[in-house]
Amino acid sequence: MPEFRDVRLYCFSPGGFLQDRDPIEVVAAQIRGGADVIQLREKGLRKRDRIDLGIKLRDLTRRKGVLFIVNDDIDLALFLDADGVHLGQGDTPIQVARPLMKDKIIGISTHSLEQIDRAVESGADYIGVGPVFDTSTKDDREEIIGLDILLQIKDTCPIPYVAIGGIGKDNISSVVKAGCHRVAVISDIIQAPDIEEQCKALRQILL
Template sequence: MKRTDLAVYFIMGTANCTSDPLIVLEESLKAGITIFQLREKGEHALKGQELEHFAIACQTLCKQYHVPFIVNDDVDLASKIDADGVHVGQDDRALEEIRTKFKGKIVGVSVHAREEMMKAVEGGADYVGIGPIYQTKSKPDAKKPAGVTFLHQARIMYPEFPVVAIGGITEQNASEVVQAGADGVAVISAICESPNIPATVQSFHSLSQDFK
């Protein structure tokens, strides 16, 4: 994948939206997000057929706007509906197993330290997500905020490898993240709770371009 694909990485599940999530997604796609990840988590998360139907609806919208559609964690679902990719954490299936099952697709991995970064790159990940950078309310079990120190180190280690930053990123602090070396920002609340989604997405785009 190209590093520019990560510029504005929108992550969403039904629990993150106070209005119709498909309307939020389409408005975000129209505004110019560059990649979308379905992350259906939480107490009232969709499961089974409901989840599959919702995933296909999201995938259909992404196809209309030519934006990669990524599924969080659920490799079986991603494979079943032929998603463009899957994103996994350190506690999910082994990267080598996923890479074998998901040939020709995008595989992203969450990393938090140097060893995890090296393992992801050497194991065939297409990109890594580094975070949480700041305090986040979208993931109750998130690790302690790490700031941009490791993000900066990761960019020095792998100058050309695709890296997206995640965790508590807003229009106000995104410039620090991009300056530290991120190719883009992964956001949930910043878009889901925005009173003006087009303006928010364009703001993130502008920040990414300003520091390139």
């Protein structure tokens, strides 16, 4: 299992993007293409269906040596024995999550320098920083932060950080030039004609 500091490509379960494809195969294709992390992010599924999918993804990621993170559900993360949980600004505070998660990974979404500082001080293991570009994958979109914030933290952030939000093959090079070599990609991968090859192409740029 990789250390989080070695993560480059952070990927996701397909959510509501692909109604006509097996979500397990979608994730398997991402892993074959070089995904280091898979996040279970299925807010539209019923609880039972989310659990069933989570069990299958936990088995797949464990067999393939890929980190498995659950979005915004500590109980499910513990039930699945996930490697960690990812929390948004409005989710369970890390001070509450840490005693439950113990030494498992806790990631925090951040959208400003102030939130980054608070996440670091509170003991987050990594942070998501964004949205860097415009994104269509969230209904409650935050204000676009652009590349400047990545430039500001590239030499000072003491924990791993992952750029997220509208990142794809057309703009990932600018993220790397801003000093960030860890990216989370959703739609540009999930909606690609060949998911495995798209992941490989993105992964190559991140090296």
